[in-house]
Amino acid sequence: MLAVESSVTESTQADPGTAKRTMIGVKGLSLVFETNDGPVNALSDINLDIQEGEFVSLIGPSGCGKTTLLRVIADLEQQTDGSITVNGTTPEDARLNRLYGYVFQASALLPWRTIQQNCALPMEISGQSTEHQNKQIDKYLSMVGLNDFHKKYPWQLSGGMQQRASIARALCIEPDLLLMDEPFGALDEITRDHMNVELLKIWEQTQKTVVFVTHSISEAVMLSTRIVVMSPRPGRVVSVIDSPLPKMKHLGLRDTEAFHALSAQIRAALAHEHAID
Amino acid sequence: MLSRIVREKWFAIASFIVLIIGAWYLFALLMNGNQLVKNYERRNMDWTISSVVAEAYQVKRPMLPAPHQVIDELYNTVFDTRITSKRSLVFHTLITLQSTLLGFLLGTALGILIAVGIVHNRTLEASLMPWVIASQSIPILAIAPMIVVVLGAVGLTGLVPKSIISMYLSFFPVTIGMVKGLRSADRLHMELLHTYSANAHQLFWTLRWFSAQPYLFASLKVGIAAALVGAIVGELPTGAQGGLGARLLSGSYYGQTTQIWSALFMAALLGSVLVWLVSLAEKVLLRRRGLAHE
Numbered sequence: 368m369l370a371v372e373s374s375v376t377e378s379t380q381a382d383p384g385t386a387k388r389t390m391i392g393v394k395g396l397s398l399v400f401e402t403n404d405g406p407v408n409a410l411s412d413i414n415l416d417i418q419e420g421e422f423v424s425l426i427g428p429s430g431c432g433k434t435t436l437l438r439v440i441a442d443l444e445q446q447t448d449g450s451i452t453v454n455g456t457t458p459e460d461a462r463l464n465r466l467y468g469y470v471f472q473a474s475a476l477l478p479w480r481t482i483q484q485n486c487a488l489p490m491e492i493s494g495q496s497t498e499h500q501n502k503q504i505d506k507y508l509s510m511v512g513l514n515d516f517h518k519k520y521p522w523q524l525s526g527g528m529q530q531r532a533s534i535a536r537a538l539c540i541e542p543d544l545l546l547m548d549e550p551f552g553a554l555d556e557i558t559r560d561h562m563n564v565e566l567l568k569i570w571e572q573t574q575k576t577v578v579f580v581t582h583s584i585s586e587a588v589m590l591s592t593r594i595v596v597m598s599p600r601p602g603r604v605v606s607v608i609d610s611p612l613p614k615m616k617h618l619g620l621r622d623t624e625a626f627h628a629l630s631a632q633i634r635a636a637l638a639h640e641h642a643i644d
Numbered sequence: 645m646l647s648r649i650v651r652e653k654w655f656a657i658a659s660f661i662v663l664i665i666g667a668w669y670l671f672a673l674l675m676n677g678n679q680l681v682k683n684y685e686r687r688n689m690d691w692t693i694s695s696v697v698a699e700a701y702q703v704k705r706p707m708l709p710a711p712h713q714v715i716d717e718l719y720n721t722v723f724d725t726r727i728t729s730k731r732s733l734v735f736h737t738l739i740t741l742q743s744t745l746l747g748f749l750l751g752t753a754l755g756i757l758i759a760v761g762i763v764h765n766r767t768l769e770a771s772l773m774p775w776v777i778a779s780q781s782i783p784i785l786a787i788a789p790m791i792v793v794v795l796g797a798v799g800l801t802g803l804v805p806k807s808i809i810s811m812y813l814s815f816f817p818v819t820i821g822m823v824k825g826l827r828s829a830d831r832l833h834m835e836l837l838h839t840y841s842a843n844a845h846q847l848f849w850t851l852r853w854f855s856a857q858p859y860l861f862a863s864l865k866v867g868i869a870a871a872l873v874g875a876i877v878g879e880l881p882t883g884a885q886g887g888l889g890a891r892l893l894s895g896s897y898y899g900q901t902t903q904i905w906s907a908l909f910m911a912a913l914l915g916s917v918l919v920w921l922v923s924l925a926e927k928v929l930l931r932r933r934g935l936a937h938e
Contacts, residue, residue, distance in 0.1 A: 441839055442838075443835055443838065443839070462839060463841050465840070467839045467840075468839075469835075469839040471832055471835075471836070473832060475832045475833055475836050477833060477850075477851070477854070479854045479857075488840070488850060489840045491846075491850070492840045492841070492842045492846050492850070493840070
Protein backbone atom coordinates (compact mmCIF):
# COMPACT_ATOMS: atom_id res chain seq x y z
CA MET A 368 0.00 0.00 0.00
CA LEU A 369 2.83 2.32 0.90
CA ALA A 370 5.04 1.63 -2.08
CA VAL A 371 2.52 1.93 -4.87
CA GLU A 372 4.75 4.50 -6.42
CA SER A 373 8.37 3.70 -5.83
CA SER A 374 10.20 6.63 -4.35
CA VAL A 375 11.65 8.50 -7.26
CA THR A 376 14.99 9.94 -6.38
CA GLU A 377 16.38 12.45 -8.75
CA SER A 378 19.90 11.53 -9.61
CA THR A 379 22.27 13.49 -7.47
CA GLN A 380 25.19 14.95 -9.26
CA ALA A 381 28.19 16.93 -8.22
CA ASP A 382 28.43 20.55 -9.25
CA PRO A 383 29.65 20.46 -12.84
CA GLY A 384 33.13 21.85 -13.25
CA THR A 385 34.15 21.49 -9.63
CA ALA A 386 35.84 18.28 -8.60
CA LYS A 387 34.83 18.32 -4.95
CA ARG A 388 35.13 15.41 -2.62
CA THR A 389 32.08 13.55 -1.44
CA MET A 390 31.56 14.51 2.19
CA ILE A 391 28.55 12.33 2.92
CA GLY A 392 27.58 9.26 0.89
CA VAL A 393 24.29 7.57 1.69
CA LYS A 394 23.33 4.39 -0.16
CA GLY A 395 20.09 2.45 0.23
CA LEU A 396 19.89 3.51 3.84
CA SER A 397 16.91 2.41 5.93
CA LEU A 398 16.13 2.74 9.60
CA VAL A 399 13.34 0.86 11.33
CA PHE A 400 12.45 1.75 14.92
CA GLU A 401 10.97 -1.11 16.92
CA THR A 402 8.18 0.38 19.00
CA ASN A 403 5.41 -1.09 21.13
CA ASP A 404 3.01 -0.49 18.25
CA GLY A 405 5.22 -2.41 15.86
CA PRO A 406 8.03 -1.35 13.57
CA VAL A 407 8.16 2.23 12.27
CA ASN A 408 9.93 2.91 8.99
CA ALA A 409 11.69 6.12 9.95
CA LEU A 410 13.91 6.06 6.86
CA SER A 411 13.39 3.98 3.75
CA ASP A 412 15.96 3.46 0.99
CA ILE A 413 17.68 6.84 1.18
CA ASN A 414 20.26 7.65 -1.50
CA LEU A 415 22.08 10.93 -1.19
CA ASP A 416 25.54 12.34 -1.86
CA ILE A 417 26.67 15.59 -0.34
CA GLN A 418 29.83 17.24 -1.63
CA GLU A 419 32.33 19.16 0.42
CA GLY A 420 31.36 22.81 0.82
CA GLU A 421 27.70 22.32 -0.02
CA PHE A 422 24.81 23.78 1.93
CA VAL A 423 22.12 21.12 1.81
CA SER A 424 18.69 21.53 3.38
CA LEU A 425 16.47 18.60 4.35
CA ILE A 426 12.86 19.70 4.19
CA GLY A 427 9.58 17.93 4.78
CA PRO A 428 6.61 17.63 7.15
CA SER A 429 7.11 16.24 10.65
CA GLY A 430 7.67 12.51 10.69
CA CYS A 431 9.46 12.46 7.33
CA GLY A 432 12.71 11.41 8.95
CA LYS A 433 14.75 14.53 8.22
CA THR A 434 15.98 14.80 11.80
CA THR A 435 16.55 11.05 11.94
CA LEU A 436 18.71 11.23 8.82
CA LEU A 437 20.74 14.02 10.39
CA ARG A 438 21.11 11.92 13.54
CA VAL A 439 22.33 8.95 11.52
CA ILE A 440 24.95 11.18 9.91
CA ALA A 441 26.00 12.37 13.37
CA ASP A 442 26.23 8.82 14.77
CA LEU A 443 23.35 9.48 17.16
CA GLU A 444 21.30 6.71 15.49
CA GLN A 445 22.37 3.62 13.57
CA GLN A 446 20.82 2.53 10.30
CA THR A 447 19.23 -0.91 10.11
CA ASP A 448 20.05 -1.34 6.43
CA GLY A 449 22.18 0.27 3.73
CA SER A 450 25.38 2.19 4.19
CA ILE A 451 26.65 5.65 4.99
CA THR A 452 30.11 7.15 4.79
CA VAL A 453 31.22 10.47 6.17
CA ASN A 454 34.48 11.85 4.82
CA GLY A 455 35.22 8.33 3.60
CA THR A 456 34.77 6.68 6.99
CA THR A 457 31.89 5.49 9.15
CA PRO A 458 29.96 8.14 11.09
CA GLU A 459 31.47 6.74 14.29
CA ASP A 460 35.02 7.24 13.04
CA ALA A 461 34.10 10.67 11.75
CA ARG A 462 32.76 11.50 15.19
CA LEU A 463 35.90 10.18 16.88
CA ASN A 464 37.91 12.31 14.43
CA ARG A 465 35.88 15.26 15.76
CA LEU A 466 34.43 16.22 12.41
CA TYR A 467 31.07 17.31 13.74
CA GLY A 468 29.50 20.49 14.92
CA TYR A 469 25.92 19.68 15.81
CA VAL A 470 23.37 22.41 16.53
CA PHE A 471 20.17 21.19 18.13
CA GLN A 472 16.71 22.67 17.92
CA ALA A 473 17.17 23.84 21.51
CA SER A 474 20.36 25.65 22.38
CA ALA A 475 21.47 22.88 24.80
CA LEU A 476 23.76 25.25 26.66
CA LEU A 477 24.91 23.99 30.05
CA PRO A 478 23.11 26.23 32.57
CA TRP A 479 25.97 26.17 35.08
CA ARG A 480 28.49 27.45 32.55
CA THR A 481 28.86 31.01 31.29
CA ILE A 482 28.59 31.61 27.55
CA GLN A 483 32.38 31.60 27.31
CA GLN A 484 32.66 28.35 29.26
CA ASN A 485 29.93 26.82 27.13
CA CYS A 486 31.79 27.69 23.96
CA ALA A 487 34.98 26.31 25.47
CA LEU A 488 33.34 22.94 26.18
CA PRO A 489 34.02 21.14 22.87
CA MET A 490 37.58 22.49 22.81
CA GLU A 491 38.17 21.38 26.41
CA ILE A 492 37.05 17.92 25.43
CA SER A 493 39.35 17.78 22.42
CA GLY A 494 42.16 19.08 24.60
CA GLN A 495 42.92 22.46 23.02
CA SER A 496 45.06 25.00 24.84
CA THR A 497 43.34 27.73 26.81
CA GLU A 498 45.00 30.30 24.61
CA HIS A 499 43.57 28.74 21.46
CA GLN A 500 40.18 28.37 23.15
CA ASN A 501 39.98 32.05 24.02
CA LYS A 502 41.05 33.09 20.55
CA GLN A 503 38.35 30.95 18.94
CA ILE A 504 35.68 32.04 21.43
CA ASP A 505 36.39 35.72 20.82
CA LYS A 506 36.33 35.19 17.07
CA TYR A 507 33.08 33.27 16.87
CA LEU A 508 31.17 35.05 19.60
CA SER A 509 31.76 38.30 17.76
CA MET A 510 30.81 36.58 14.50
CA VAL A 511 27.38 35.73 15.94
CA GLY A 512 27.12 39.19 17.50
CA LEU A 513 27.62 38.24 21.14
CA ASN A 514 30.71 40.31 21.83
CA ASP A 515 30.02 41.34 25.38
CA PHE A 516 28.31 38.25 26.66
CA HIS A 517 31.29 36.07 27.62
CA LYS A 518 30.56 36.18 31.34
CA LYS A 519 26.78 35.88 31.13
CA TYR A 520 24.89 32.74 32.01
CA PRO A 521 22.52 31.23 29.43
CA TRP A 522 19.38 32.20 31.36
CA GLN A 523 20.45 35.84 31.19
CA LEU A 524 20.15 35.72 27.38
CA SER A 525 17.09 35.76 25.15
CA GLY A 526 16.18 32.63 23.18
CA GLY A 527 17.69 33.99 19.99
CA MET A 528 20.92 34.90 21.73
CA GLN A 529 21.13 31.47 23.34
CA GLN A 530 20.76 29.86 19.93
CA ARG A 531 23.45 32.11 18.49
CA ALA A 532 25.74 31.14 21.38
CA SER A 533 25.12 27.47 20.59
CA ILE A 534 26.06 28.12 16.95
CA ALA A 535 29.23 29.88 18.09
CA ARG A 536 29.98 26.85 20.27
CA ALA A 537 29.64 24.56 17.24
CA LEU A 538 31.83 26.85 15.09
CA CYS A 539 34.60 27.23 17.67
CA ILE A 540 36.02 23.80 16.81
CA GLU A 541 35.78 24.70 13.11
CA PRO A 542 34.12 21.39 12.26
CA ASP A 543 34.36 20.03 8.73
CA LEU A 544 30.68 19.25 8.91
CA LEU A 545 28.08 21.51 10.45
CA LEU A 546 24.85 19.64 11.20
CA MET A 547 21.91 21.84 12.12
CA ASP A 548 18.55 20.52 13.27
CA GLU A 549 15.97 23.30 12.90
CA PRO A 550 18.29 25.64 14.75
CA PHE A 551 16.01 28.63 14.25
CA GLY A 552 12.72 26.77 14.65
CA ALA A 553 11.93 28.38 17.99
CA LEU A 554 12.75 31.91 16.90
CA ASP A 555 10.39 34.60 15.66
CA GLU A 556 10.46 35.36 11.96
CA ILE A 557 12.38 38.62 12.26
CA THR A 558 15.16 37.05 14.30
CA ARG A 559 15.13 34.03 12.03
CA ASP A 560 15.67 36.17 8.91
CA HIS A 561 18.53 37.90 10.62
CA MET A 562 20.05 34.59 11.69
CA ASN A 563 19.75 33.22 8.16
CA VAL A 564 21.79 36.09 6.79
CA GLU A 565 24.37 35.69 9.54
CA LEU A 566 24.62 31.97 8.93
CA LEU A 567 25.22 32.52 5.21
CA LYS A 568 28.00 34.97 6.01
CA ILE A 569 29.63 32.48 8.35
CA TRP A 570 29.27 29.72 5.78
CA GLU A 571 30.93 31.88 3.15
CA GLN A 572 33.80 32.70 5.48
CA THR A 573 34.39 29.15 6.68
CA GLN A 574 33.57 27.22 3.48
CA LYS A 575 32.33 24.27 5.53
CA THR A 576 29.77 21.66 4.55
CA VAL A 577 26.38 22.30 6.12
CA VAL A 578 23.42 19.95 6.42
CA PHE A 579 20.42 21.91 7.58
CA VAL A 580 17.06 20.50 8.68
CA THR A 581 14.06 22.80 8.36
CA HIS A 582 10.35 22.78 7.71
CA SER A 583 10.34 26.28 6.33
CA ILE A 584 10.37 26.53 2.53
CA SER A 585 11.62 30.11 2.45
CA GLU A 586 14.42 29.26 4.88
CA ALA A 587 15.50 26.33 2.71
CA VAL A 588 15.49 28.46 -0.44
CA MET A 589 17.25 31.31 1.28
CA LEU A 590 20.12 29.18 2.54
CA SER A 591 20.72 26.15 0.38
CA THR A 592 22.68 25.18 -2.67
CA ARG A 593 20.60 22.01 -2.78
CA ILE A 594 17.27 21.10 -1.27
CA VAL A 595 16.29 17.55 -0.36
CA VAL A 596 12.52 17.15 -0.16
CA MET A 597 11.38 14.32 2.11
CA SER A 598 8.05 12.66 2.82
CA PRO A 599 6.71 10.58 5.72
CA ARG A 600 5.42 7.01 6.12
CA PRO A 601 7.90 5.72 5.28
CA GLY A 602 10.45 8.52 5.59
CA ARG A 603 11.99 8.89 2.15
CA VAL A 604 13.55 11.33 -0.28
CA VAL A 605 11.07 12.36 -2.95
CA SER A 606 13.04 15.02 -4.75
CA VAL A 607 16.44 16.66 -4.77
CA ILE A 608 16.42 20.18 -6.18
CA ASP A 609 19.53 22.16 -7.15
CA SER A 610 19.19 25.83 -6.39
CA PRO A 611 19.71 28.13 -9.38
CA LEU A 612 20.22 31.06 -6.99
CA PRO A 613 23.70 32.45 -6.26
CA LYS A 614 25.55 30.95 -3.30
CA MET A 615 25.51 34.18 -1.37
CA LYS A 616 21.97 35.43 -0.99
CA HIS A 617 20.52 38.51 0.59
CA LEU A 618 17.04 39.12 1.93
CA GLY A 619 16.14 41.19 -1.15
CA LEU A 620 16.32 38.01 -3.24
CA ARG A 621 13.13 36.82 -1.66
CA ASP A 622 11.07 39.11 -3.87
CA THR A 623 12.64 37.90 -7.11
CA GLU A 624 11.12 35.65 -9.71
CA ALA A 625 13.77 32.94 -9.27
CA PHE A 626 13.16 32.74 -5.53
CA HIS A 627 9.42 32.33 -6.03
CA ALA A 628 9.93 29.75 -8.75
CA LEU A 629 12.17 27.63 -6.53
CA SER A 630 9.75 27.95 -3.61
CA ALA A 631 6.92 26.84 -5.87
CA GLN A 632 8.95 23.88 -7.07
CA ILE A 633 9.56 22.72 -3.48
CA ARG A 634 5.94 23.31 -2.56
CA ALA A 635 4.84 21.24 -5.53
CA ALA A 636 7.17 18.40 -4.54
CA LEU A 637 5.80 18.44 -1.01
CA ALA A 638 2.17 18.67 -2.16
CA HIS A 639 2.58 15.92 -4.71
CA GLU A 640 3.63 13.50 -2.02
CA HIS A 641 0.82 14.56 0.26
CA ALA A 642 -1.72 13.94 -2.46
CA ILE A 643 -0.53 10.33 -2.64
CA ASP A 644 -0.66 10.04 1.12
CA MET B 645 -2.66 41.85 49.86
CA LEU B 646 0.86 40.59 50.47
CA SER B 647 0.98 41.99 53.97
CA ARG B 648 -2.33 40.30 54.72
CA ILE B 649 -0.94 36.96 53.63
CA VAL B 650 2.18 37.48 55.73
CA ARG B 651 0.03 38.50 58.71
CA GLU B 652 -2.14 35.46 58.26
CA LYS B 653 0.89 33.24 57.96
CA TRP B 654 2.35 34.59 61.19
CA PHE B 655 -1.00 34.32 62.84
CA ALA B 656 -1.23 30.66 61.82
CA ILE B 657 2.27 29.91 63.09
CA ALA B 658 1.65 31.74 66.35
CA SER B 659 -1.68 30.00 66.94
CA PHE B 660 -0.05 26.65 66.32
CA ILE B 661 2.68 27.33 68.85
CA VAL B 662 0.18 28.54 71.43
CA LEU B 663 -1.88 25.40 70.83
CA ILE B 664 1.11 23.10 71.35
CA ILE B 665 2.25 24.88 74.51
CA GLY B 666 -1.31 24.87 75.85
CA ALA B 667 -1.65 21.14 75.22
CA TRP B 668 1.74 20.56 76.80
CA TYR B 669 0.76 22.38 80.01
CA LEU B 670 -2.50 20.44 80.08
CA PHE B 671 -0.74 17.08 79.77
CA ALA B 672 1.90 18.09 82.32
CA LEU B 673 -0.92 18.88 84.75
CA LEU B 674 -2.74 15.60 84.07
CA MET B 675 0.32 13.36 84.26
CA ASN B 676 2.08 15.02 87.17
CA GLY B 677 -1.21 15.77 88.96
CA ASN B 678 -2.19 12.13 88.85
CA GLN B 679 1.13 11.23 90.43
CA LEU B 680 0.70 13.88 93.13
CA VAL B 681 -2.82 12.80 94.03
CA LYS B 682 -1.65 9.20 94.43
CA ASN B 683 1.10 10.41 96.74
CA TYR B 684 -1.30 12.49 98.85
CA GLU B 685 -3.70 9.61 99.21
CA ARG B 686 -0.99 7.17 100.14
CA ARG B 687 0.08 9.49 102.93
CA ASN B 688 -3.54 10.33 103.83
CA MET B 689 -2.95 14.03 103.23
CA ASP B 690 -5.64 16.54 102.32
CA TRP B 691 -5.43 18.10 98.91
CA THR B 692 -7.36 20.57 96.83
CA ILE B 693 -7.44 21.11 93.09
CA SER B 694 -5.58 24.39 93.43
CA SER B 695 -2.78 22.90 95.51
CA VAL B 696 -2.30 20.13 92.93
CA VAL B 697 -2.24 22.64 90.08
CA ALA B 698 0.29 24.79 91.93
CA GLU B 699 2.53 21.85 92.66
CA ALA B 700 2.18 20.00 89.33
CA TYR B 701 4.37 22.51 87.55
CA GLN B 702 7.12 22.49 90.16
CA VAL B 703 7.77 18.81 90.78
CA LYS B 704 11.48 18.02 91.02
CA ARG B 705 11.23 14.86 88.95
CA PRO B 706 8.07 15.27 86.92
CA MET B 707 6.62 12.65 84.59
CA LEU B 708 6.39 15.41 82.04
CA PRO B 709 8.19 18.66 82.79
CA ALA B 710 6.33 21.84 81.93
CA PRO B 711 7.77 24.00 79.10
CA HIS B 712 9.07 26.64 81.51
CA GLN B 713 10.93 23.97 83.49
CA VAL B 714 12.66 22.74 80.32
CA ILE B 715 13.55 26.30 79.32
CA ASP B 716 14.87 26.93 82.82
CA GLU B 717 17.05 23.84 82.62
CA LEU B 718 18.23 24.79 79.12
CA TYR B 719 19.11 28.30 80.28
CA ASN B 720 20.97 27.09 83.33
CA THR B 721 22.98 24.44 81.54
CA VAL B 722 23.78 26.63 78.53
CA PHE B 723 24.40 30.10 79.96
CA ASP B 724 24.95 29.66 83.67
CA THR B 725 27.46 26.83 83.47
CA ARG B 726 31.07 26.95 82.34
CA ILE B 727 31.52 25.30 78.93
CA THR B 728 34.26 23.04 80.26
CA SER B 729 31.99 21.70 83.00
CA LYS B 730 30.30 18.35 82.51
CA ARG B 731 27.07 19.94 83.59
CA SER B 732 27.19 22.30 80.62
CA LEU B 733 24.87 21.35 77.77
CA VAL B 734 27.14 23.24 75.36
CA PHE B 735 29.97 20.90 76.34
CA HIS B 736 27.88 17.87 75.44
CA THR B 737 26.51 19.47 72.27
CA LEU B 738 30.01 20.16 70.99
CA ILE B 739 31.01 16.54 71.55
CA THR B 740 28.01 15.33 69.57
CA LEU B 741 28.60 17.95 66.89
CA GLN B 742 32.13 16.70 66.42
CA SER B 743 31.13 13.12 65.65
CA THR B 744 28.15 14.33 63.61
CA LEU B 745 30.34 16.40 61.31
CA LEU B 746 33.03 13.73 60.93
CA GLY B 747 30.36 11.08 60.30
CA PHE B 748 28.62 13.37 57.82
CA LEU B 749 31.81 13.97 55.87
CA LEU B 750 32.68 10.27 55.79
CA GLY B 751 29.08 9.35 54.90
CA THR B 752 28.93 11.90 52.09
CA ALA B 753 32.21 10.70 50.63
CA LEU B 754 31.17 7.05 50.87
CA GLY B 755 27.69 7.80 49.50
CA ILE B 756 29.07 9.64 46.47
CA LEU B 757 31.68 6.93 45.85
CA ILE B 758 29.07 4.16 45.86
CA ALA B 759 26.75 6.20 43.61
CA VAL B 760 29.53 6.84 41.08
CA GLY B 761 30.31 3.13 41.02
CA ILE B 762 26.67 2.20 40.59
CA VAL B 763 26.08 4.68 37.78
CA HIS B 764 29.13 3.59 35.80
CA ASN B 765 28.90 -0.15 36.28
CA ARG B 766 25.80 -2.31 35.85
CA THR B 767 27.40 -5.22 37.72
CA LEU B 768 28.17 -2.97 40.63
CA GLU B 769 24.57 -1.78 40.70
CA ALA B 770 23.23 -5.35 40.81
CA SER B 771 25.73 -6.45 43.45
CA LEU B 772 25.86 -3.35 45.64
CA MET B 773 22.35 -1.91 45.68
CA PRO B 774 20.71 -4.76 47.66
CA TRP B 775 23.36 -4.40 50.38
CA VAL B 776 22.93 -0.65 50.50
CA ILE B 777 19.20 -1.08 51.05
CA ALA B 778 19.62 -4.00 53.47
CA SER B 779 22.04 -1.93 55.53
CA GLN B 780 19.26 0.52 56.29
CA SER B 781 16.63 -2.04 57.22
CA ILE B 782 18.77 -3.24 60.15
CA PRO B 783 17.92 -1.21 63.27
CA ILE B 784 20.88 1.04 64.01
CA LEU B 785 20.42 0.36 67.73
CA ALA B 786 21.20 -3.30 67.08
CA ILE B 787 24.29 -2.71 65.01
CA ALA B 788 25.75 0.24 66.92
CA PRO B 789 27.06 -1.80 69.91
CA MET B 790 28.70 -4.26 67.50
CA ILE B 791 30.51 -1.46 65.70
CA VAL B 792 31.69 -0.11 69.05
CA VAL B 793 32.93 -3.53 70.20
CA VAL B 794 34.64 -4.42 66.93
CA LEU B 795 36.38 -1.05 66.63
CA GLY B 796 37.24 -1.13 70.32
CA ALA B 797 39.01 -4.47 69.76
CA VAL B 798 41.37 -2.80 67.29
CA GLY B 799 41.95 0.07 69.64
CA LEU B 800 39.58 2.65 68.16
CA THR B 801 37.46 4.31 70.81
CA GLY B 802 35.76 7.64 71.36
CA LEU B 803 35.21 9.79 68.31
CA VAL B 804 35.86 7.21 65.58
CA PRO B 805 33.23 4.54 66.41
CA LYS B 806 30.60 7.24 66.94
CA SER B 807 31.45 8.81 63.58
CA ILE B 808 31.32 5.42 61.89
CA ILE B 809 27.79 4.87 63.22
CA SER B 810 26.94 8.38 62.08
CA MET B 811 28.38 7.61 58.63
CA TYR B 812 26.40 4.37 58.50
CA LEU B 813 23.16 6.36 58.65
CA SER B 814 24.15 9.32 56.51
CA PHE B 815 25.66 7.61 53.47
CA PHE B 816 22.35 6.09 52.42
CA PRO B 817 20.39 9.20 51.39
CA VAL B 818 23.50 10.49 49.61
CA THR B 819 23.87 7.27 47.60
CA ILE B 820 20.20 7.18 46.60
CA GLY B 821 20.12 10.88 45.72
CA MET B 822 23.37 10.81 43.78
CA VAL B 823 22.46 7.72 41.75
CA LYS B 824 19.36 9.56 40.66
CA GLY B 825 21.22 12.84 40.24
CA LEU B 826 24.09 11.42 38.19
CA ARG B 827 21.53 9.85 35.90
CA SER B 828 19.47 13.03 35.63
CA ALA B 829 21.67 14.61 32.98
CA ASP B 830 19.64 16.08 30.15
CA ARG B 831 19.41 13.76 27.11
CA LEU B 832 20.22 16.63 24.78
CA HIS B 833 23.36 17.44 26.74
CA MET B 834 24.38 13.78 26.69
CA GLU B 835 23.96 13.70 22.91
CA LEU B 836 25.86 16.95 22.52
CA LEU B 837 28.83 15.48 24.40
CA HIS B 838 28.47 12.30 22.35
CA THR B 839 28.95 14.30 19.14
CA TYR B 840 32.10 15.74 20.73
CA SER B 841 33.29 12.17 21.44
CA ALA B 842 33.68 12.89 25.14
CA ASN B 843 34.92 9.94 27.20
CA ALA B 844 33.29 8.70 30.42
CA HIS B 845 35.66 10.74 32.54
CA GLN B 846 34.88 13.97 30.64
CA LEU B 847 31.18 13.15 30.65
CA PHE B 848 31.29 12.86 34.43
CA TRP B 849 33.19 16.04 35.17
CA THR B 850 31.51 18.30 32.60
CA LEU B 851 27.95 17.03 32.82
CA ARG B 852 26.94 14.33 35.31
CA TRP B 853 28.54 15.93 38.35
CA PHE B 854 26.81 19.27 37.78
CA SER B 855 23.47 17.77 36.85
CA ALA B 856 23.59 15.90 40.16
CA GLN B 857 24.16 18.99 42.32
CA PRO B 858 20.52 19.77 43.13
CA TYR B 859 19.99 16.10 44.07
CA LEU B 860 23.18 16.10 46.11
CA PHE B 861 22.05 18.99 48.27
CA ALA B 862 18.62 17.50 48.87
CA SER B 863 20.41 14.32 50.01
CA LEU B 864 22.88 16.23 52.16
CA LYS B 865 20.02 17.79 54.11
CA VAL B 866 18.63 14.36 54.94
CA GLY B 867 22.15 13.04 55.43
CA ILE B 868 23.23 15.59 58.02
CA ALA B 869 20.07 15.06 60.07
CA ALA B 870 20.68 11.30 59.90
CA ALA B 871 24.31 11.87 60.91
CA LEU B 872 23.13 13.66 64.04
CA VAL B 873 20.81 10.80 64.95
CA GLY B 874 23.69 8.39 64.33
CA ALA B 875 26.02 10.34 66.59
CA ILE B 876 23.46 10.40 69.42
CA VAL B 877 22.69 6.70 69.03
CA GLY B 878 26.43 6.05 68.95
CA GLU B 879 26.77 7.69 72.35
CA LEU B 880 24.24 5.37 73.97
CA PRO B 881 26.12 2.03 73.92
CA THR B 882 29.59 3.49 74.22
CA GLY B 883 29.03 4.44 77.80
CA ALA B 884 30.23 7.78 76.62
CA GLN B 885 30.94 10.32 79.29
CA GLY B 886 29.89 13.17 77.01
CA GLY B 887 27.50 14.06 74.26
CA LEU B 888 23.76 14.57 73.96
CA GLY B 889 23.26 10.79 73.85
CA ALA B 890 25.10 10.38 77.14
CA ARG B 891 22.95 13.15 78.54
CA LEU B 892 19.79 11.33 77.47
CA LEU B 893 21.04 8.07 78.93
CA SER B 894 22.05 9.50 82.32
CA GLY B 895 18.79 11.44 82.39
CA SER B 896 16.80 8.27 82.04
CA TYR B 897 18.98 6.40 84.60
CA TYR B 898 18.32 9.00 87.26
CA GLY B 899 14.76 9.89 86.33
CA GLN B 900 15.85 13.39 85.30
CA THR B 901 13.10 14.02 82.76
CA THR B 902 13.89 17.71 82.57
CA GLN B 903 17.46 16.86 81.58
CA ILE B 904 16.17 14.47 78.89
CA TRP B 905 13.83 17.05 77.48
CA SER B 906 16.43 19.79 77.41
CA ALA B 907 18.87 17.44 75.64
CA LEU B 908 16.13 16.60 73.11
CA PHE B 909 15.48 20.27 72.54
CA MET B 910 19.15 20.91 72.02
CA ALA B 911 19.36 18.02 69.55
CA ALA B 912 16.40 19.40 67.62
CA LEU B 913 17.93 22.86 67.59
CA LEU B 914 21.30 21.49 66.47
CA GLY B 915 19.63 19.47 63.70
CA SER B 916 17.74 22.53 62.45
CA VAL B 917 20.86 24.67 62.41
CA LEU B 918 22.85 21.99 60.52
CA VAL B 919 20.13 21.51 57.90
CA TRP B 920 19.84 25.27 57.58
CA LEU B 921 23.58 25.56 57.00
CA VAL B 922 23.41 22.97 54.21
CA SER B 923 20.54 24.93 52.63
CA LEU B 924 22.60 28.06 52.83
CA ALA B 925 25.57 26.39 51.14
CA GLU B 926 23.18 25.07 48.49
CA LYS B 927 21.81 28.51 47.75
CA VAL B 928 25.22 30.13 47.49
CA LEU B 929 26.77 27.37 45.37
CA LEU B 930 23.87 26.75 43.02
CA ARG B 931 23.34 30.43 42.45
CA ARG B 932 26.99 30.93 41.62
CA ARG B 933 26.75 28.08 39.14
CA GLY B 934 23.61 29.48 37.58
CA LEU B 935 21.59 26.43 38.60
CA ALA B 936 19.19 28.27 40.83
CA HIS B 937 17.51 31.36 39.46
CA GLU B 938 14.06 32.82 39.44
